[in-house]
Amino acid sequence: MTLDLTALKREARRKGTPPERLLELAGIGPVIARAVAASKYVVPEILVQLAESEDWVTRARVAHHRRTPLETLEKLAQDGEGGVLRNLLQNDRLPLCTLSTLAAHPNELVHEGVDRALARALLRGRIAEEDAQTLRELAGEYPYLRPVIARYWRQIPPDLAVQWLSDPDGRVRNAILRRQTRTRPIYRCRRGSSHQLAQPLPLEAVLPLLNDEKADIRELAAQVIARMTQLIDNGVSMRC
Known part of the structure; x- marks a missing residue:
């Protein structure tokens, strides 16, 4: 039949x-x-x-x-077929722990998928505060993920921001500086009326970038320093 x-x-x-x-x-x-x-x-x-x-x-x-189910997604992360992994990385429910597993995959096409999936998760606010340590580990172990983390992690720790100003990847340095030019420059502290830069960078950490090999980074560094200098001259505190 x-x-x-x-x-x-x-x-x-x-x-x-x-x-x-x-x-x-x-x-x-x-x-x-x-x-x-x-x-x-x-x-x-x-x-x-x-x-x-x-x-x-x-x-x-x-x-x-x-x-x-998430448990099944985690199991499929071990699949040997590239097509399965590509579809998996397009699933917006994919938890960060599974992305961490796939980050170590030897296939560069999988790396690209992990990069895009992580960018979507960060942009949509699907990364919880308790995931901060995992993001640190990802950025430290897999340099190819550092640019997207530097660009889209909303609550990037200040110590990492300073450290990444000297990162060998120009995209990382650019992302850290650009955050200072795109975020709201000042905000009111909760306990008083003073104002400060949003996630301020130490002036001494930015100054060396005026001599960076990349023109776009030199330009961004100049903008950030000019903003800092103007606020200091106006008597605005950069610390609460």
Whole structure:
């Protein structure tokens, strides 16, 4: 008997198809299993089972699904197929611990995916305060991630900001300086009426960058120093 694959795929994606029927459909073959794994109505329990599929496309769709349990995402981070890992890195629910696992992957394409995924997580505020130590470790162990962390980590510790002013990667130095020119320059301290620079950098740490080999960094350093000097001349305290 000839199967109507189009009808079966439609059934796999249809709202209201019972989980038992979805499992039955997935067992017909890879083509239908892929449709089940991509359905927005599939339950997590079925996705867990499909993550064990021998078909890498099915596993890739499970890796990308918003309903896939975090434990399963962590397991898929060990998958040997690049397509599975690429889809996994596009899943915005991917926890930072899983990104840390993938950061050590030898494939440069995976590195690019980790870089983009980390940027999205930082931009959307999905990195909790308790993840600060993990971010420090990532930046220290994997220099290729340092530029995106320097650029998008909202609460970057002051000691790291100063340290990264002398980073060999010009993108890191640029990101640290640019934060000083893009953030609101002054704000009111909670306990008084004085004002200070947002995440101020020590003047002595910025001065050497006036002689940086990169013109854009020299220009940014001059802007930051001019702002600091103006505030000091106006009697504005840079410390609360």
